[in-house]
Amino acid sequence: MDKFVEDHVVNLDDDNFTSDESGGEERDELGDKNGPAEVNASGDQYKRITDLTTDDIWGLEFGSEEEAYQFYSRYARCIGFAVRKEAIGRDSAGNRNRRLYVCSRHGLRNSKYLTRVDRKRESRPLIRTKCLAKLQICLVS
Numbered sequence: 001m002d003k004f005v006e007d008h009v010v011n012l013d014d015d016n017f018t019s020d021e022s023g024g025e026e027r028d029e030l031g032d033k034n035g036p037a038e039v040n041a042s043g044d045q046y047k048r049i050t051d052l053t054t055d056d057i058w059g060l061e062f063g064s065e066e067e068a069y070q071f072y073s074r075y076a077r078c079i080g081f082a083v084r085k086e087a088i089g090r091d092s093a094g095n096r097n098r099r100l101y102v103c104s105r106h107g108l109r110n111s112k113y114l115t116r117v118d119r120k121r122e123s124r125p126l127i128r129t130k131c132l133a134k135l136q137i138c139l140v141s
Contacts, residue, residue, distance in 0.1 A: 050078050057135070065099055065139060072101045072135045081105070081133060098138050103131035 047056065052075065062068040069085070076083045082104040089098035108128050 049075050062137065065096075065137070068099070068135070068137045069101060076103070076133070079133075081131070086134070095141070096139050098136060101135045101137075103133040105129045105131040106134065 057075075060071070062071065069083070073083050083101050084104050084106075085099070086102040086106065087100040088096055089100075091097045105128050108130060109126060113123065
């Protein structure tokens, strides 16, 4: 997993999210891999995905819903959790206007499934732990 973390860098100056999967040569051009942020020759500021702060993530803009999901999945994998798609918000016309991605352990199993007495087979183990990690995006058309 450390190799994965080192190889994913986020361009903070780009209007749309971009991720560079850089190899050894390109990573050397970005400077010291322990530094908080790097600047390349064209002046773009880059940060490793594990070094992103809440403010950095708030400032990101994604070109599509799928790009946002890919970013959050990469970020979550580096931090140590998995992501699932939770909710879709719609406007009065029925168009999507927001999307919520959450930790795979978000929430709890519905209590009606925990208390059933007429169960035919044993229930699956509980994995939900009320994890609060989430990313909500607003979709602009």
